[in-house]
Amino acid sequence: MSRLLVIVPREGAELLRSAGSHGSATFKVSGPQNAGFLCAISVKEGSISPVRMTPPTHFLNFGDARPVGYWYRVATDLHVAWEYARCRNGALPVSAFAELVPSGFKHPGGGGYIALTYAPDAETGHPGVGIAEFAAWQVTAGGVNPLDVACEPQVVGNVQLAPHWPVEALAAATVTVVGAGSIGGATVHALADYGVGRLLLVDPDRLLWHNLVRHVSGPAQVGKMKAFALRDDLEQLRPGTSIEPYALDVIRDADKVRPLLARSDLVVCTADGVAPRRVISHLARRAGLDAVLACVLEDGGIGEILRLRPWPDRGCLVCQRQALTDAGAIDPEPALDAGYGNGTRHRPMTAVGSDLHLVGQLAAKAAVATLLERAGHPDQRLPGDHGLLALRPQLGWPPPFDLTRVGELRWLDARPPVPGCPTCEEP
The missing domain is CATH 3.40.140 (Cytidine Deaminase; domain 2)
Structure with a gap:
């Protein structure tokens, strides 16, 4: 011994x-x-x-x-x-x-x-x-x-990474994360690991037993609101990160989410469903914020990271999807509203937790890279704004979803706004 x-x-x-x-x-x-x-x-x-x-x-x-x-x-x-x-x-x-x-x-x-x-x-x-x-x-x-x-040293935590990592720039950043489920939980943990100083978590749901097979929180947190469960976990793991949990529905409580975005440097949306993603796309554009949207498509076959930038030559979520449809690709957005993840016969949960966590970590990397690129770190530039990660690829998917090997990562450029888009055009 x-x-x-x-x-x-x-x-x-x-x-x-x-x-x-x-x-x-x-x-x-x-x-x-x-x-x-x-x-x-x-x-x-x-x-x-x-x-x-x-x-x-x-x-x-x-x-x-x-x-x-x-x-x-x-x-x-x-x-x-x-x-x-x-x-x-x-x-x-x-x-x-x-x-x-x-x-x-x-x-x-x-x-x-x-x-x-x-x-x-x-x-x-x-x-x-x-x-x-x-x-x-x-x-x-x-x-x-x-x-x-x-x-025990005098200095512990992310401060130990300086000067090889931009500790101060990330410690001063505030990121809002909408959706504290399986992908969102992994995103929140990764953002704290990167050293983001303040995280505002928005989710209206509770952590229940059926979530545990994929969520980063454990049985001791069952019954808590998911955002609060993540806060309590991270207080032990990453005390240098300030966590503010909010049990809000981004659709019904959009008026309460707007002030959170006003305090933020970037917003990440990992919420299920078309409506929350479109709401965040619209609110972020109006707030002049970069947004990172993360989800899995085709029953967990593909992980998707979509960065939306409030620039004149970059379109919102609806514009990006319209461009895919016009190009003859699948429009994955409607499938997100088909009850994915509720265990029903209509749309059973087939993605495994580690795949969802991988997507969440990639979303956190995209968010941190965006923050650091804006702060003048050229080594943090992303190769594109639309990332597709093969988790369980299948033959026959149309481009750009025609990934063939597990782990393949493809980055695409953002598409311009569609004329007349109510989100992209100034009110």
């Missing part, structure tokens, strides 16, 4: 850095996971300072307490020995370990204890080598064995 992992929470590290030379330490350890964390320290004979492991539901908070432990401030040489002993699966004699502990060393006697050592000069003493600031040990009468250690 692997060595015991000792976690030092950020709060504990800060206490040790400002403490004296040595003191007692308490650890909580989970036997099944062979991991523990520093949960309290004292400075010499002073008072005990508790250390919290976040979140409160973290499994180590429910571990077994081991109150007999100690911490020592040491020279960097001891941590060099720790690195060497870990690589060689070796141990230090108790006498050698004690010689490298300036003060406060406690002999293990007939038992043993966990020791945590802090070397404040680790970086300056051996610059560029990567000697650890904290080390952990199992001290026994037979020898001192190195343990694994992990210290």
Whole structure:
């Protein structure tokens, strides 16, 4: 089995850095996971300072307490020995370990204890080598064995990706997502993973058991409004993203959705049905917003990403579909209103969750690429505005839906507005 992992929470590290030379330490350890964390320290004979492991539901908070432990401030040489002993699966004699502990060393006697050592000069003493600031040990009468250690860093989350990813630009962005179902849930998770700072989620439906086979949320969220379930999940997974859930129907509550779009930099629509997609197409155009529409066509055979831009030479959703019809292609829009996904004999749900999630992630990529291209990142340009992804292609579909191999991705240019379109022409 692997060595015991000792976690030092950020709060504990800060206490040790400002403490004296040595003191007692308490650890909580989970036997099944062979991991523990520093949960309290004292400075010499002073008072005990508790250390919290976040979140409160973290499994180590429910571990077994081991109150007999100690911490020592040491020279960097001891941590060099720790690195060497870990690589060689070796141990230090108790006498050698004690010689490298300036003060406060406690002999293990007939038992043993966990020791945590802090070397404040680790970086300056051996610059560029990567000697650890904290080390952990199992001290026994037979020898001192190195343990694994992990210290919580000062910076976690998407900030760690800078400067290789435009963290600040995305953290300042607000995206509205209409539809929090299987595709929408995957889209929301991916947008948060990309680092979008604020997400406004719009969906009038509840998460029920039949949704679980495809939704990103689990059984613990059954009964919640889907938008709220996603908010609660992401609060744990991506606390750096602000989530605002709204139990609104984009058709009946269009007057309440308009103010959300006014606060947004882009809108993504993953809602089922023709009407919600057309409403978002119209509202986004009127708000001067880029919109990304995502769905699956032909019972889940093709994933579609459609980017609508409020430009004079780019048409709305209705114009894009009219162009397909005029070219002799299928008009996929009516099929979206045939009860897809309700499990009826008329239109059974045949798409699997992972395919739907793949479409949702591609929609998130299209949305983020659009935001970043506008912000001046040329490496985020999309090859087109109409993306078609083969999930379960079938022979006989007319162009541009004639994809032949799973995973094939085709991008097409947007079509211009149709003359007289009430959405594209200025009112």
